Amino acid sequence: MRRGRSLENSVLAAPVVLFLLLLLGFPTVLDIIYGFSDVTFETLRNPSFNGLDNFRTVIADDDFWHASWFSLKFGVLTALAECAIGLFLAVYLAPLIRQHPWLLAFLIAPMIVSPAMMGLMYRLVLHEFVGPLPHYLYTWMGDSPAFLSRENVFLTVFTIETLQWTPFALLLLYMAYEAIPLHVREAAAVDGVRPLKRFWYVELPQMLPTLGIAFFIRFIDGFRVFDNIFVLTGSGPGGSTMSLSIYIYEAFFKSGSIGKALAASILLFVTSFLILLLAGRLIRGRAE
Amino acid sequence: MKNRSLLRFGMAGLVLMAGAQSAWADVTVLGWPGGPEESALRAATDIYNAQESVTEQNKVDLIFFSRDGFFDKLQADLAAGTDAFDVNLLATYSIGRYAAYMDPISLSGEAESVFGDTVLSTMQFDGKQYGVPTDLSLHFMYYRTDLLQALMNDEAAKARYAEISEEYLGKAMEPKNPDDWTWEDFAANALYFTKAVNSESPTRYGTVLQMKNLLFNMMVFHSLPRAYGADWMDESGNITVDSEAYRTALQLFKVLLDAGATPKDSLSYEYAEANAAYASGQVAAMVQWNAAAAELTDAEKSPTVAAVTSTIAPPTGPEGRFTHIHGLGLGLNRNAPNREGAQMFLEWLSTRDAALAYAKAGGAPGLTAETAAAIADERADLVQLGDYASSYGFVMNGATAEKALSVYELQAKEFTGYWAGSQSLDEALAATKAGMAELLK
Known part of the structure; x- marks a missing residue:
């Protein structure tokens, strides 16, 4: 009976496994081959093995390190800001959302917009001659800053990303906040704990796992940022807004350096895998 | 019975496919x-x-x-x-x-x-x-006839024009008919019609430069260095980007950006942004693709400037008048x-x-x-x-080569880096030369 069920499970799972192998496995194997090859668009079918040359080129490329630093900084800062603001809103607006649950749908609306559209929208919103923001700044204050200048562009893309994805942190953290059992809060209140201390010593510790997950997801998303920045500024003056994803895209399509692009993507994959492994061990260690 | 129906459907499908094939x-x-x-x-x-x-x-x-x-x-x-x-x-x-x-x-x-x-x-x-x-795509210079007419008829304005050009470009110049403009005249005009330079200017900016890190913007830029004799390579295939012609052109753009003669966000501007700036009526002249003429001279699409906009070939330089095509x-x-x-x-x-x-x-x-x-x-x-x-x-020597697009990309990155102030002119040109030598070898 058990054997029959096992066979049935295998048969039912086979199409999905096959599909995943084809869809993910084949490109991955091809990426690894190309990452160790001298290959161009003309030699896609007969790449020549060149060992670690592509990896050496990538590691010696200043742009790769600038792009990595940009992605890391962007990922960490946006994740921190989104989680901090999301946490504040989740707690501060909880009574209001409890009374009017539809508010939550309204608050998470920015997440529905695709990042590329968001970039396009801000290209208009921030344009000095057609955008509403510079228009009102000129009208009320007589001047408007250069939102996309080299000095301000990081702050601008950071703000855009934070505005769009804070609702994600808000959603997760509000759910976590609401999941705290009522009797825990009531017990703290009966013991005379003030709201701020109650939050810090009772509620926040219970929300920490969710906060960690929200930070982690937002960091991954911020680290691999591409669409909105690419639409808004491209790789920026002198490559000032070149994220690692943009670096890989430009190396592949714009420069035709396929091996170099894939070597960079393999390095990115290995680094991400190691970070995930480390994070997993840390979480398991804490749980034990 | 069922089989016969299936056969009919099959035949009908084949006939339809054959019909579609012939269509x-x-x-x-x-x-x-x-x-x-x-x-x-x-x-x-x-x-x-x-x-x-x-x-x-x-x-x-x-x-x-x-x-x-x-x-x-x-x-x-x-x-x-x-x-x-x-x-x-x-x-x-x-x-x-x-x-x-x-x-x-x-x-x-x-x-x-x-x-x-x-x-x-x-x-x-x-x-x-x-x-x-x-x-075919090439560049026109779009300029405001009303502003230039007013400038040419005002002696006090001409004197101010000379003062500004002396201060920023090192020599006193006088307004000219756009037909006779050199790139220096273009720059002097841009500075005069800039509020940050001349508080009396009727426009906020004298020009709008497309300086986004984008290969197409390099094509717009190239009409300027070419007028000073620039090329990508000489006859023997040596990279000649580190030339006086490129230096002069890059510096001229930098002077205009730093003086505020082009919108502050010009480093993120491309075709559409430049058109919007010009159509707002706050820009006196610009070099732009010919495709923009239909929009900027249409009274419905650009009501503020259509009636007072004229087009001409880009300004001239010591080596003549040129437009990228x-x-x-x-x-x-x-x-x-x-x-x-x-x-x-x-x-x-x-x-x-x-x-x-x-x-x-x-x-x-x-x-x-x-x-x-x-x-x-x-x-x-x-x-x-x-x-x-x-x-x-x-067409620049090498601009149809296999890696020509990559050369434009490289120039866009390095030149915008210089304009933005993240690297010096020498660094930008050295990096461009090294990259071009690799791409065009």
Whole structure:
């Protein structure tokens, strides 16, 4: 009976496994081959093995390190800001959302917009001659800053990303906040704990796992940022807004350096895998 | 009974498929989507397909990708050896990139008299003709006639103009008719009409420069260094980007950006942003693609400036007046399933009748003066386009090479880095020279 069920499970799972192998496995194997090859668009079918040359080129490329630093900084800062603001809103607006649950749908609306559209929208919103923001700044204050200048562009893309994805942190953290059992809060209140201390010593510790997950997801998303920045500024003056994803895209399509692009993507994959492994061990260690 | 029904359905399906097959055209053409190029190609194709001499199996069908990432998608398709189309779009700056997957073509006997040598050369690579030029792009200088008229008639304004030019450009200059402008006059005019420099200026900015890190912006920029004699390579193939001509041009843009003569966010500006700035009425003059003329001189689309905007070729320099030109065209896929039919269509497209039909339907082919005269009443802009292309058009030495697009990308990155202040002029030119040597070797 058990054997029959096992066979049935295998048969039912086979199409999905096959599909995943084809869809993910084949490109991955091809990426690894190309990452160790001298290959161009003309030699896609007969790449020549060149060992670690592509990896050496990538590691010696200043742009790769600038792009990595940009992605890391962007990922960490946006994740921190989104989680901090999301946490504040989740707690501060909880009574209001409890009374009017539809508010939550309204608050998470920015997440529905695709990042590329968001970039396009801000290209208009921030344009000095057609955008509403510079228009009102000129009208009320007589001047408007250069939102996309080299000095301000990081702050601008950071703000855009934070505005769009804070609702994600808000959603997760509000759910976590609401999941705290009522009797825990009531017990703290009966013991005379003030709201701020109650939050810090009772509620926040219970929300920490969710906060960690929200930070982690937002960091991954911020680290691999591409669409909105690419639409808004491209790789920026002198490559000032070149994220690692943009670096890989430009190396592949714009420069035709396929091996170099894939070597960079393999390095990115290995680094991400190691970070995930480390994070997993840390979480398991804490749980034990 | 059930089997018989299935058989009937099967037969009907086969008949339908066969019918559809015969209705499908056997020459598939991948065109440039959206805009006047698509309308013009559709109109020309209809005329071609209606000809009695064109057999059913040689009729043309059109397909289009989206414009976003068009050339990247085309690159991937061609590299994969696609036979989904017989004829595909190509552009001057990407011929070298695609030549490996395309075959040279032969044009009609009329082609030279219809397009002229300069325009035909925009579709050549390694001395071979890879495409029929369909649309030509070059630069106009757009300027406000009302502002210049007022400046020329005001002695006090002229004195202020001289003071400003002396302060920023090192010599006292006087306003001139735009026909006679050098690039220094362009800069002096831009500074005079800038609020940050001249509080009396009627406009906020004297010009709008497209300085985003984008390859197309480099094409707009190149008309300036070329006027000072710049080229990518000399006859022997040595990279000549670290030249006085490039230095002068790059510095001039930097002076204008630092002085506030172009909008603060110019480092993120491209075609659309520059048009919006000019159309707002807050810019006195700019160098922009010829395609913008339709928008900026249309009273409905640009009510503030349409009536007072005039166009002329970009300013001149010590080595003459120049405008970057590049063409869009159609060429032959090496894996074309119907090579003969495709070649026939391309040959027809290079005839006088086809070029005129394409132009009448909204396209912008670069035509010789004699050919353009035939439709001067309907498309006066094409007379100017053809004239500028043959008189001032240039293609940098190496700008059709396999990695030409990458060279533009490299220059965009390094030059914008200099303008933004993240590196010095020497560093930018040294990095560009080293990168170009690698790309064009």
